Amino acid sequence: MISVEEAMRRVLATARPLPAETIPLTQAVGRVLQEPLHADRDFPPFHRVAMDGIALAFENVAAGQTTFPISATQLAGMPPQPLTNAQTAVEIMTGAALPPGTDTVVRYEDLQFHETNGQRVAALQIPPPNAGHNVHHRAADREAGDLLLPSGVKLSPAEIAVAATIGASTLQVARRLRVAVVSTGDELVELTQMPLPHQIRRSNAYMVQAALHEAGAESEAFHFNDDQEALRRGLPPLLDAFDALVLSGGVSKGQADFLPSMLQELGVTQIFHEVQQRPGKPFWFGEKAGAQ
Ligand SMILES: Nc1nc2c(c(=O)[nH]1)N[C@H]1C(S)=C(S)[C@@H](COP(=O)(O)OP(=O)(O)OC[C@H]3O[C@@H](n4cnc5c(N)ncnc54)[C@H](O)[C@@H]3O)O[C@H]1N2
């Protein structure tokens, strides 16, 4: 009898990639990406101001200038506001594109403002330590063309943000696995039915469907009584229509446990029967020849 690890290895060895489909980004969380995503522009796409404050040319600070007349105000989303002359500064907000002629941002916390002849002037309280301070430079994170997400990643909210950043309103993802969950056994009744003293409810199928849902698969439930003819007629359409069948019951040594022989008769090759585990020792696994 094989170990659980060996059983898992043999099951996974039969796995094949699912075909891709294109879906809206808004429905893609939890799906598996089937195309690589590349940066469509540099990130950040411009020298991005990282603090609210003023933008200035550091060379003036290096030359000893400590007060800077404000020549313009620039909020995020506004086109860069040019300096009126090289010794002025632009009052600027986080997320704005650094104006031409400036290279450094000083935070409001490190400034004091006053007015001289109606002109707003910023005085440095703590001078910036270096050029480029508080600037998130263009392409510092990624360059245009860089691979952002390889094919095969599972899309979490973080990957959704990455896709949105490059304008991917639709994504190619693997189609969801389609599984038929089949319960077998005369003793099982539906939840809407009151079980007789010798009957039980079809609980396993609900658990398996919930586990499949959690793993991102689609499933549909079916039930067969312990009737060989009904199975012989009912299973082939399921084997054709679904990527996988999960059958619960009917694989042990009892008089009604005819699933292994029935499945082999229907073209499913046995890969293993019985695993060193309890509960669930009479576990049977097979693969349909020619299955995609
Ligand atoms: N003088 C100071 N300035 C800043 C400080 C500070 O302590 N002193 N803190 C910085 C920190 S930390 C953060 S965080 C930001 C927070 O700023 P806000 O909450 O006001 O956010 P915004 O300025 O509007 O945006 C920040 C940033 O994010 C970009 N953004 C905004 N919305 C979106 C969106 N839906 N998708 C993509 N990107 C978005 C925006 O363009 C900016 O780049 O303040 C610092 N400043």
Ligand code: MOO
């Ligand atoms: O609060 Mo901010 O997110 O540190 O950049």
